[in-house]
Amino acid sequence: MLPADCNCSQHIDRRKFLTRTLAGTLAAASIMSIDLASAAESKSSIKVTTDPGKRKFMEEATRLAIESVEKGWGGPFGAVIVKDGEIIGRGQNRVLLTGIPVFHAEITAIMDASARLNPKALLGSDYGAGTILEMIPREAGSPDPVSERARMLKGCEIYINGAPCPMCMSAIYWARIDHVYFAASLKDTSKIGFDDAFQYEDFAKPWDERRIAVTPNFERDVGLKAYDAWMAKKDRHPY
Numbered sequence: 635m636l637p638a639d640c641n642c643s644q645h646i647d648r649r650k651f652l653t654r655t656l657a658g659t660l661a662a663a664s665i666m667s668i669d670l671a672s673a674a675e676s677k678s679s680i681k682v683t684t685d686p687g688k689r690k691f692m693e694e695a696t697r698l699a700i701e702s703v704e705k706g707w708g709g710p711f712g713a714v715i716v717k718d719g720e721i722i723g724r725g726q727n728r729v730l731l732t733g734i735p736v737f738h739a740e741i742t743a744i745m746d747a748s749a750r751l752n753p754k755a756l757l758g759s760d761y762g763a764g765t766i767l768e769m770i771p772r773e774a775g776s777p778d779p780v781s782e783r784a785r786m787l788k789g790c791e792i793y794i795n796g797a798p799c800p801m802c803m804s805a806i807y808w809a810r811i812d813h814v815y816f817a818a819s820l821k822d823t824s825k826i827g828f829d830d831a832f833q834y835e836d837f838a839k840p841w842d843e844r845r846i847a848v849t850p851n852f853e854r855d856v857g858l859k860a861y862d863a864w865m866a867k868k869d870r871h872p873y
């Protein structure tokens with residue numbers, strides 16, 4: 635693992651690159667069901683024992699959120715990712731600053747932590763010949779048809795000052811984060827004018843009932859050519 639405050643030029647360059655390409659790398663991150671939204675809401679009413687060891691992480695996530703508000707960078711949302719009791723990634727909402735609608739705190743925290751954890755640098759590497767990701771075998775008894783997956787942020791926790799929107803919750807799944815701690819509920823978030831709760835409901839509906847027009851199976855034969863290219867690649871890396 636790289637030190638959390640690694641500032642060697644290689645990693646600085648990589649973080650810059652990742653920040654620049656934020657919008658492009660996240661376009662696919664959103665699939666959630668209403669069940670999860672309900673579960674998130676109902677869990678928020680369960681009394682959680684205060685843990686001074688973990689409270690400081692929520693305080694840091696909140697500090698990032700307030701900074702974003704005070705500087706006019708974005709909404710009041712911050713996140714930190716923790717591994718072995720140490721913060722390895724920070725993120726804050728910067729939608730107003732960047733004009734990028736997916737610049738959410740959880741997403742940037744995941745990108746920050748991932749850039750630190752992955753042992754090889756993206757820029758200047760020969761990653762085109764393989765992957766920079768650390769692969770780990772599937773867990774015993776797992777129904778996963780693939781024998782190994784990328785570690786991503788397995789072993790990490792994320793602390794968010796407000797309930798994750800569906801895009802961010804989906805990103806958390808992709809990142810394989812073990813545990814989500816969030817403070818304010820979806821209802822709290824709606825009260826201050828950020829309505830993403832409807833997205834959880836929309837995902838549970840059939841394609842033709844969504845709020846955004848979706849045309850499934852459009853020119854399917856064209857799109858499948860990329861899948862064929864993937865399956866034909868002998869050294870492909872499942873992740």
Ligand SMILES: [Zn+2]
Nearest residue numbers: 738799801802
């Ligand atoms: Zn989000």
